[in-house]
Amino acid sequence: MRNSDRVHLSLFTCFSTQCCPQTGGTTHCANGATTQGENIADLGGQLAAYRAYREYITKEKGEEEKRLPGLEQYTPNQIFWITYGYSWCMSQTDSSLIRQLLTDVHSPGSCRVNQVMQDIPEFAHDFGCTMGQKMYPEPEQRCPVWVAE
Known part of the structure; x- marks a missing residue:
């Protein structure tokens, strides 16, 4: 198996298991084999959008945006x-x-948000999360995705 094949397999495995934490009880999980393509797209798209936003602020605008009235916090x-x-x-x-978990190629909204954010270190930085917190897990607990700079 080529190295690139191993990387892809590792990535697909990570995304296939990420939206279904190991818990007891009657937890229902997204079918990782069905949703992993969309999960990768969500993460890659959000990371690319954030980097494009930051590039616009840095290179085009030249200054940080002002805080929104009423949302200054x-x-x-x-x-x-x-x-x-x-x-x-x-x-x-x-x-x-x-029904969604059984039939849809998309993970539930909560996974599409929380899991994507947990995999993006810039999110943790912007909210002041520290490594090991729920929204900033250790690197080996995140699914990395490559996005061109």
Whole structure:
């Protein structure tokens, strides 16, 4: 097996298991084999969007954006992340969630937000998370994705 094949297999395995933590009880999990392609796309897309945003601020605008009126407690970078989370905010019944887990190629919104954010160190930096916290796990607990600089 070529090294690039091993890297891809490792990446797919990471994403296939990430949205289903090892817990007891009646936990229902996304089918990692079904959702991993979309999970990789979510992470890669969000990371690329953040880097493009930061490049725009640094190179084009030349200064940080002002804080939003009424939301001054959040930095512009934090607002970037919050906006992504808000896009997946939904109320979902248990039966709807189970149907989604059984039939959809997309992970539930909570996974699409929390897992993506946990895998992006810039998110942790912008919110002041420390390594080992839930939203900033150790590197070996994150799924890395390559995005061109």
